[in-house]
Amino acid sequence: MNRIQQKLKEDKKILSIYFTAGYPDLEDTVPIITALEQAGVDMIEIGLPFSDPLADGPTIQASSTAALRNGMRTDILFKQLKDVRKEVSIPLVIMGYFNPVLQYGVEAFCKKCEEIGIDGIILPDLPLDVYQEEYEAIFKAHGLLNIFLITPQTSDARIRQIDRGSNGFIYMVSSASTTGAKTGFGEEQNDYFKRIADMDLQNPQIVGFGISNAATFQQATSNAKGAIIGSAFIKMLSEKGTKGINSFVESIKTKI
Amino acid sequence: MKTYQADEKGYYGEFGGAFIPEMLYPNTEELRQNYLQIMADPSFQEEFHQLLKDYVGRPTPLYFANRLSEKYKTKIYLKREDLCHTGAHKVNNTIGQILMAKKLGKNRIIAETGAGQHGVATATVCALMGIECIVYMGEIDIARQAPNVARMKMLGAEVRPALSGSRTLKDATNEAIRDWINNPVNTHYIIGSVVGPHPYPDMVARFQSVISEEIKWQLREKEGRENPDYVVACVGGGSNAAGTYYHFLDNEDVGIIAVEAAGKGIHSGESAATSALGQVGIIHGSKTLLMQTQDGQITEPYSISAGLDYPGVGPMHANLYRSGRGEFISVTDDEAMTAGLLVSQLEGIIPAIETSHAFAIFDHRKFGPDDVVVINLSGRGDKDLQTYIDYFKL
Numbered sequence A: 001m002n003r004i005q006q007k008l009k010e011d012k013k014i015l016s017i018y019f020t021a022g023y024p025d026l027e028d029t030v031p032i033i034t035a036l037e038q039a040g041v042d043m044i045e046i047g048l049p050f051s052d053p054l055a056d057g058p059t060i061q062a063s064s065t066a067a068l069r070n071g072m073r074t075d076i077l078f079k080q081l082k083d084v085r086k087e088v089s090i091p092l093v094i095m096g097y098f099n100p101v102l103q104y105g106v107e108a109f110c111k112k113c114e115e116i117g118i119d120g121i122i123l124p125d126l127p128l129d130v131y132q133e134e135y136e137a138i139f140k141a142h143g144l145l146n147i148f149l150i151t152p153q154t155s156d157a158r159i160r161q162i163d164r165g166s167n168g169f170i171y172m173v174s175s176a177s178t179t180g181a182k183t184g185f186g187e188e189q190n191d192y193f194k195r196i197a198d199m200d201l202q203n204p205q206i207v208g209f210g211i212s213n214a215a216t217f218q219q220a221t222s223n224a225k226g227a228i229i230g231s232a233f234i235k236m237l238s239e240k241g242t243k244g245i246n247s248f249v250e251s252i253k254t255k256i
Numbered sequence B: 001m002k003t004y005q006a007d008e009k010g011y012y013g014e015f016g017g018a019f020i021p022e023m024l025y026p027n028t029e030e031l032r033q034n035y036l037q038i039m040a041d042p043s044f045q046e047e048f049h050q051l052l053k054d055y056v057g058r059p060t061p062l063y064f065a066n067r068l069s070e071k072y073k074t075k076i077y078l079k080r081e082d083l084c085h086t087g088a089h090k091v092n093n094t095i096g097q098i099l100m101a102k103k104l105g106k107n108r109i110i111a112e113t114g115a116g117q118h119g120v121a122t123a124t125v126c127a128l129m130g131i132e133c134i135v136y137m138g139e140i141d142i143a144r145q146a147p148n149v150a151r152m153k154m155l156g157a158e159v160r161p162a163l164s165g166s167r168t169l170k171d172a173t174n175e176a177i178r179d180w181i182n183n184p185v186n187t188h189y190i191i192g193s194v195v196g197p198h199p200y201p202d203m204v205a206r207f208q209s210v211i212s213e214e215i216k217w218q219l220r221e222k223e224g225r226e227n228p229d230y231v232v233a234c235v236g237g238g239s240n241a242a243g244t245y246y247h248f249l250d251n252e253d254v255g256i257i258a259v260e261a262a263g264k265g266i267h268s269g270e271s272a273a274t275s276a277l278g279q280v281g282i283i284h285g286s287k288t289l290l291m292q293t294q295d296g297q298i299t300e301p302y303s304i305s306a307g308l309d310y311p312g313v314g315p316m317h318a319n320l321y322r323s324g325r326g327e328f329i330s331v332t333d334d335e336a337m338t339a340g341l342l343v344s345q346l347e348g349i350i351p352a353i354e355t356s357h358a359f360a361i362f363d364h365r366k367f368g369p370d371d372v373v374v375i376n377l378s379g380r381g382d383k384d385l386q387t388y389i390d391y392f393k394l
């Protein structure tokens, strides 16, 4: 069984952290991953930076631009991750945009991921139908889960379709927005979280976008299996660097 | 029959489609499900054509360019899109899309712009309809296109600087797309060219197809035949070209010529010749040819003409290039500027620098004395006077 599927079986709320590979410094990738695991994070999304991140707000845009300027490239990321499985056992997901993967070659990319021990891939701009027609067989042959997004605007029929096409978890975007930390969720989000929970989908849902602290984490996970923090973590990194990781993760896990 | 039009899913051969994050799916899906039906509606057609006639000033003339024809020893016709209200073909599309937005019940319009031509055309139709208008423009372009920024403001639009990435057209497009993600219900995004996710390339091409529709009957009047031997247009994203080719796409007797901006030379590192330099990839939700690094990072193009420096090209054109149906030629800044000056002095028409690229075709390619060559004169050069003045030290 894939590490993501195993993790989802555990009787706990999942805390997943996203960071942009190559930021703040080119060589920070593996130190960030090991520090996150030691701090007790359940899953990590490694962001492959892209020049034109359409779905991202200012924080992740800036980290992507900085990472590219630092010299991050797909082959460099793979080199950095080569021995990551000697040190880290939690699920690792690569999140990025489709074009860099297409240029690397989808098959070659998936093969590399398998060699390294990557468990899943999130490519927001690879649509479900194209994935199923052209790439699903390749992902599966390399033991990779492909994770799809849903939003408050996604119709029930499409959510069911995505649910049927998924075999790990569904990435539940918290609101109609690009990525970015929010201070809190309103009624609208609660209704949406509840609506999705009531659909009784076969895949668990993990909420992302707008989660920044213990309060939003707990709110998001009161109905969902877990939550993903990206922009707030990157902001912390830009202020405190890797040494701030432990206390950041602790602050999220504080019961309030 | 082989067709160069889009198929149902928005593919032109291997190019096109909708490579969009799920956040955009409801927006584009709403448009996809409705656009053909709305456009086929007689009341829509009537309003569209009425506005094109009374407000835009269509039909635009098809003008036989006597002195130019004499110089190049062939029969050259100019399709005068420069005479459209706001000075370029861009308004054909914005009129169509503002009516589409109204039919879809939208009350907020967003757009991207590079040189400001599409921004002005969008601000214009929003003023016409009394709809809120926000135009995203790269911070660098705002600084170098001040007159068009002022026009948009005077027309009541808000111009928002795109501060991310390279702060030019591609980043303005990213910002507009992000705005649409954040405002999925009440907002329509008026894209300015035949780019973006399906159904945009097909929808914009259909709105611009009025150009070739008119060419057909105008040429019948003037030459006794509907089909020219060649249609020529400059290609940035490709909207004026798509409109010029549209009704000739599947008639292989008509030669299709696309002129791209080579900037300081194709291999100078400062160019916007997408077909020559591009690789297959995804930009702004479309699979097409685009200029990028080996690693799939989108690179910044360069051209003296702000309307041609887009790192991609519409999927229709990528397919015309790949299939060999279209002949693609790239023209440097210097060749375009020289051609622009020549047309000004031979025909008394100062073309937009984008269009000047199309006129440089005659330095690259010979035509027969009986060939009928239609060049789309996509815009007028008023907006470019300062660039011409600086270039020629006038």
Ligand SMILES: Cc1ncc(COP(=O)(O)O)c(C=O)c1O
Residues within 6 Å of the ligand: B088, B089, B090, B115, B117, B118, B192, B193, B194, B234, B235, B236, B237, B238, B239, B240, B241, B306, B307, B308, B352, B354, B355, B378, B379, B380
């Ligand atoms: C006069 C004129 N021609 C051509 C273009 C290029 O756009 P497209 O390739 O979509 O026609 C522009 C864009 O601003 C323009 O203003």
